[in-house]
Amino acid sequence: MIETSAEYGEAHAPVLQGLWEYVRMGQEDVLRSPYLPASFAFLTHVLLCAPFFVLDALGSVCQRVRSWRISAGSGPPPSLRRWSECFWKVLYKYMTVVFPATALYNTLLSPKLPADAPTCWQLCMEVVACLLLFDMLFFIWHYTMHRVSWLYRSIHQMHHQHHTPFALAAQDSSSAELLSLLLLALSSAWMVGCHPLSEALFHLINTWLAVEDHCGYNLPWALHRLLPCLGGAPHHHAHHRVQTVNYAPFFTHWDHLFGTYRVLPEPIAREHVILLIL
Template identity: 45%
Template sequence: MNSHNRSELHVLCSSGQLLLQPLWDRLRAWGALIQSPFFPVFFSITTYVGFCLPFVVLDVLCPWVPTLRRYKIHPDFSPSARQLLPCLGQTLYQHVVFVFPMTLLHWAVSPALLPAEAPELFQLVSHVVLCLLLFDTEFFVWHLLHHKVPWLYRTFHKMHHQNSSPFALATQYMSVGELFSLGFFDMMNVLLLQCHPLTALAFHVVNIWLSVEDHSGYDFPWSTHRLVPFGWFGGVAHHDLHHSQFNCNFAPYFTHWDKILGTLRSAHTK
């Protein structure tokens, strides 16, 4: 690479960093909150519930709005309060009783450090994509094993399949063992890639959104899998089919591992 190209690359990286710096400076102003042991639990719950609430509202409106039913995978199904409340209660209970003590322990051993500089935009995007690919692979292996080994399924994963027609708040309706497994994958990928704290936050937001969208039961024209080309993303119908048939579509987001191992099934052949 000649000096001119290196100079252009440096300018591009610097501009990407300058683009994120004001945002990072605003977040660092809340440093006391971000560095506290309460922040990870607060951030996780508020992001998750915030993403779920629009779909809960849609489920309430769906029986009265025919247009919505066009985009609902199961048009005649709407979760009742007796299904929604236990899912929400399970999420809150596990975060308070199990996740918060682990967060407190991690905070005591390794307090969060907030660097002064924001990450470069390209670095942030590339790390988020890599974290998603790693998480997808790890969860695919974990998920496949738990469907192939009866003891693992009964002990850790069966709870998540109690709702054969998924809805948004059922996303985190899972055993504490499954919750910690997914949290471990999430945390280790960020540490492995040495992600900037802003990148880690971005990855967590994207990961939570994709998981909620996959369980939402709605397949809109603007759903993520329709925005990603070449069929790389499975989408809502892809994961919904797994909940009804159990023996296919084990990857949470991407489709390549299911294609390679022959466990990919299209919702059109349901």
């Protein structure tokens, strides 16, 4: 987050300016806190996982929900115990590594808060630029971790314990990988020169896309069905099954460009076979 003034222009969206002034009012210390980015990342991740927790709970009793699962015939949805174990593992890694390291990173950057809000156009352009930049950096880092054996064993292998991922597992990685991905996101916003409002929206969308990628459901209303440029849960699920394809986190253009894009056939669930026979 970089201090800006004239670069945001004289005309600001009244709604955004009012929102920004409301957020800033009496909250300067909170917004400047070096612990804010990591806290925001963890809390939004947990909250955005809540709808998929409900789906997993319903999946044990509802045939319609089970039919939406990508691996519908491979077993039941993750249990409450598995969700709980994953939550405490991620929280421990944040408390012991991610919070201290990102606090140091933000202290060195010493972010400042501009007086003006961005225009709606600038907000959209900055968020899109951050998503595209992060997608590229993630693709490079992810591909490297898979290609360099010691990086895979020491950093990335823990994430691939989930052959059939679920929403909360999006951040069930080694401490080093969690930290590296959060730093990539923070660096993307810094390189673009985002306004704090744009950065907050970028982190929110980034977290949602990561959760949706790992949710294990090919939902009728999923974003990848609305935006063909996104891979979505089927794209990333194929990566967890094969591990040599689909390295990009959100978009598909880098995998198309490097020949690593694959669409795997979905196995027919046993319930569907029974229905077909009947």
